[in-house]
Amino acid sequence: MLDLTPKELSERSALRVNPAKTCQPVGAMYAALGVHKCMPHSHGSQGCCSFHRMYLTRHFKEPAIAASSSFTEGSSVFGGGSNVKTAVKNIFDMYNPDIIAIHTTCLSETIGDDLNAFIQDMDIPEGKIVVHTNTPSYVGSHITGFGNMISGFIKHLAKSSKQSNGKLNILPGFVNPGDMREMKKLADFMGASYIMLPDTSGVLDAPMTGSYEMYPKGGTKIEDIVSMGDSELTLALGELTCEAPANELKRKCGVPYSAMPLPIGIEATDAYVMALSHFTKNEVPYEIEEERGQLVDTMLDGHPYFHNKSVAIYGDPDTVLGITALVLEMGMIPKYVITGTPGETFVKKANELFEKAGVIGCKAKAAGDLFELHQWIKNDSVDLLIGGTHGKHIARAEDIPLIRAGFPIIDRYVHSYMPIVGYKGAMRLVELILTALMDRQDRDCKEEDMEMVM
Amino acid sequence: MKGVNQSTTLLKEREDFIYCKDGCQTDTFRCDAESVSGAVSQRACVYCGARVVLNPITDAFHIVHGPIGCASYTWDIRGSLTSGEELYRNSFSTDLGEQDVIFGGEKKLTAAIDEVASLYAPKVIFVYATCIVGVIGDDVKAVCKMAEQKHGIRVIPVMSPGFAGHKSVGYKMACNAIMELIGTEKREKTNRINILGDFNLAGEMWIIKDYLNQIGIDVAAQITGDASCEQLMEAGSAALNIVQCAGSMTYLAKRMEEEMGIPYVKVSFFGIEDTTHSLLRIAQALGNEEALKKAEMLCEIEKNKLQDFLNKYRKNLKGKKAAIYVGGGFKAISLIKQFNEIGIDTVVVGTQTGKKDDYEIISQLVNPGTVVLDDANPAELETFMKQKEADILVGGVKERPLAYKLGIAFCDHNHERKHPLAGFIGVKNFIKEINLSMNSPVWDYIRRESL
Incomplete structure (x- = not known):
């Protein structure tokens, strides 16, 4: 079997085995796809762009467009200035986007390409826009790149006219289109007027019409990004992902922000709803109360099956923290929580969650990898795994059920349309968890213990 | 670009890479060249080419020397099966960080090789040098040589910076690495x-x-x-x-x-x-x-065994139109023949890295009116598949959702193929798969804009 992981832990200082992260540019590309009529552009070798498009396509099962500067030996020596200038001209000529969002790569960063200077030097057609961000692949992870691209849009576009637009900015974190729809649904229920950046709903979950739209209907409109500078407040959902761009907007346009956890689980969703209520001064409507009540109802119905079960959660920092909070609310033990993305704040926040719930013996790690998680599990196993596709080797080797949540999920369908945020998203996770554990019980129990009614 | 009905703006620079078979010669047709900057190309890079060729070696360690991305994107993606070791299905890399980029990554690479050597008993380690490795001044060859001496195993550098060309260059680098491994020492000849x-x-x-x-x-x-x-x-x-x-x-x-x-x-x-x-x-x-x-005898028997099957499906498939967009020329050629065998007409055919010779053979095999294109982008594929009314596209991961969006059936003939497509059994699987995809009842529920 796929089981090469030795049980004995050994010190590794240089070798990364089975990573739980990928590089900045793919995050930037994902963020750029969430802007209407935007062509993401990868300033580097052709392979970067190809890999990122493939990765996104494998997760969303949708076309993911992006262009590349297509570096050659020459560009790696003399710089990629002429490549990106030609590229921008070609992209506007051929694909006619409203905006091109350039992100860098390890190569263009290392050779010191100055995108600001290149862009100033370009002949950009009237009414068209080119923005950029720096996404050195050797810093942070795809989560960092996602945040950096949002910051890039804000830096280039957001403006303060000193006149409030009365709106709320929502930075949704690195989540699926299905999650963004759920966040917007709650904001609509609360009667909030908002701008979401980025918004990949309607882009990476566009419906089948029998025709291919290079620029589907969805995505944040450019004029809305400009207007974000006149909003009254920004909600940065996913502190570790979206606080930096929220801060960028505050610095540039003076829009205050509130950084919150991703609304995964009851308390985090409550906090999101209360923030919306505080902003709109509206009472929480019955539709939301009803959803919350239904969630608590289902959690009580199922609690004998999941209470005290142990779980290992891996993936992106804010998503992992959100799921950790939910499973704690359910009475489960999040024995191991790891993210590949570096940053000790993750560990601090995870420990705060453990402490608040009064669980002991749980371990959190940032800049970890799935090899190490596998070693932990080999030494002391868990009942359940929650994370992306790449944990399936561990699941199979250790015979532990795996619930797919987060990014990337490249071996299942439909998931990107379905939320894990909000009360409905939590209910979906609760159902997935229950089904996984109860299917396992049905499979593993003695024949005489098999129950029709559970 | 000859005889192609342009219903969309194509880049002038791309015109020489596309033609329509109409009896004219293909002197001006271009392929095997660099991609145009700014094109949404379906092509990959040198590293990708090298990695996909070497990855199926089941008991080798593949250490990707560079920032994490190149290792993440290629972790167990090929669909190559093994009858022995499963080692190659793990991802090993040096995950270079900012400090390594500033001070060089040689130390980290040396340490990573040491750690592999201490965790396992490797026979051979391939070390992939990605884009920035040369730029930050790492001498990967020297590190590998020292590691060979230190551990008494083969540590083979694969020089694969992404910018050094497209996938074909990577294939070459992989071939060099294989030569390095097998050596040219004289061996006793066998009939194998x-x-x-x-x-x-x-x-x-x-x-x-x-x-x-x-x-x-x-x-x-x-x-x-x-x-x-x-x-x-x-x-x-x-x-x-x-x-x-x-x-x-x-x-x-x-x-x-x-x-x-x-x-x-x-x-x-x-x-x-x-x-x-x-x-x-x-x-x-x-x-x-x-x-x-x-x-x-074998071929005769196998072919006969297929006749009833082919006759049954030929009725379903005859007169359908196929589009092909694959990596190399040989596959495109085989696919055209295979489609001909069951009465399907190939109306669009392209490759990412086909050579002039390949395109000459392709040109002889297809009917007049077929669009031939090198290094196509999604917009071109869309234009010509619609124009030629293709019923099915055969391609790879990035083409699948495009085909579906256009309401065109799809068969993956790349890393995500669902069944073996080689040999006589492969003919059966292939035809079943395209038949299945074309005849899914779900297509009937698409509300087309024209309705």
Whole structure:
């Protein structure tokens, strides 16, 4: 079997085995796809762009467009200035986007390409826009790149006219289109007027019409990004992902922000709803109360099956923290929580969650990898795994059920349309968890213990 | 770009890479060139090319030296099956950080190799040098050499900076690494053959080996599907190399011919015609009369076995139109023939890395009116598939959702193929799959804008 992981832990200082992260540019590309009529552009070798498009396509099962500067030996020596200038001209000529969002790569960063200077030097057609961000692949992870691209849009576009637009900015974190729809649904229920950046709903979950739209209907409109500078407040959902761009907007346009956890689980969703209520001064409507009540109802119905079960959660920092909070609310033990993305704040926040719930013996790690998680599990196993596709080797080797949540999920369908945020998203996770554990019980129990009614 | 009805703006720079077969010559047709900057190309890079060729070696360590991305995107994605070790399905890298970029990554690479050596007992480690490695001044070759001496194992550098060209250059770098491993030392000759350019996707290498076994031909080394290091070392004893994926492996075959005196023949095991032709060709090249007779018999039996099946499906499929967009030229050629066998007309055909020779053969095989294109982007594929009213597209991961969006059926003939598509059994799987995709009842529920 796929089981090469030795049980004995050994010190590794240089070798990364089975990573739980990928590089900045793919995050930037994902963020750029969430802007209407935007062509993401990868300033580097052709392979970067190809890999990122493939990765996104494998997760969303949708076309993911992006262009590349297509570096050659020459560009790696003399710089990629002429490549990106030609590229921008070609992209506007051929694909006619409203905006091109350039992100860098390890190569263009290392050779010191100055995108600001290149862009100033370009002949950009009237009414068209080119923005950029720096996404050195050797810093942070795809989560960092996602945040950096949002910051890039804000830096280039957001403006303060000193006149409030009365709106709320929502930075949704690195989540699926299905999650963004759920966040917007709650904001609509609360009667909030908002701008979401980025918004990949309607882009990476566009419906089948029998025709291919290079620029589907969805995505944040450019004029809305400009207007974000006149909003009254920004909600940065996913502190570790979206606080930096929220801060960028505050610095540039003076829009205050509130950084919150991703609304995964009851308390985090409550906090999101209360923030919306505080902003709109509206009472929480019955539709939301009803959803919350239904969630608590289902959690009580199922609690004998999941209470005290142990779980290992891996993936992106804010998503992992959100799921950790939910499973704690359910009475489960999040024995191991790891993210590949570096940053000790993750560990601090995870420990705060453990402490608040009064669980002991749980371990959190940032800049970890799935090899190490596998070693932990080999030494002391868990009942359940929650994370992306790449944990399936561990699941199979250790015979532990795996619930797919987060990014990337490249071996299942439909998931990107379905939320894990909000009360409905939590209910979906609760159902997935229950089904996984109860299917396992049905499979593993003695024949005489098999129950029709559970 | 001749005879192509332009309903969308195509880049002027791209025009020479597209033509329509109308009897005119193809002198001005261009391929095997750099992609245009700014194009939404479906092509990958040197590293990708090198990695996909070497990855199927099941008991090798593949350490990707660079920032994390290149390792993440290639972790267990090829679909190459193994009958032995599972090592290659893990991802190893140096995950270079900012400090390494500033101060150089040699130390980290050395430490990473040491850590692999202490965790496992590796036979061979391939070290991939990605884009920035040369730029930050790492001497990967020197590090590998020192590690070889220190650990007494093979540590082979694969020079694969992404910017040094497209996938084909990476294939070449992988071939060089394989040569480095097998060496040119004289070996006692046997009657065995090496299989080059099959990667055992969905177990296809096993099908080919089974046919060869049935006609009494033994295999020395499989390069690289389901290969092990030990088995690769046998390559020098072979009497003949057979080359399937010509795009990636012709270079290695030529090197082996020049440096080891092993002749090669090009083969393809896709479709009845090419599978039959290839088996006969191998027996002939070996001068093995008995194998030739057995091959004739085997192919006859297998072909007959397929007749009822083909007749049944031909009714369903005759007159349908296919579009092909694949990596290399050989596959496109086999697919056109395979479609011809069941009465499907190929109306659009393109490759990412096809060579001039490939396009000449393609041009002879297709009917007038067929659009031929090199290094196509989604907009071009869309335009021509719509214009030519294709019913099915055969391609890879990035083409699948595009086809679906257009309401066109799809078959993955790349890393995500669902069943083996090689050999006679592959004909069956392939036809079943395209039939299934074209006849899904779900297509009927698409509300087309024209309705």
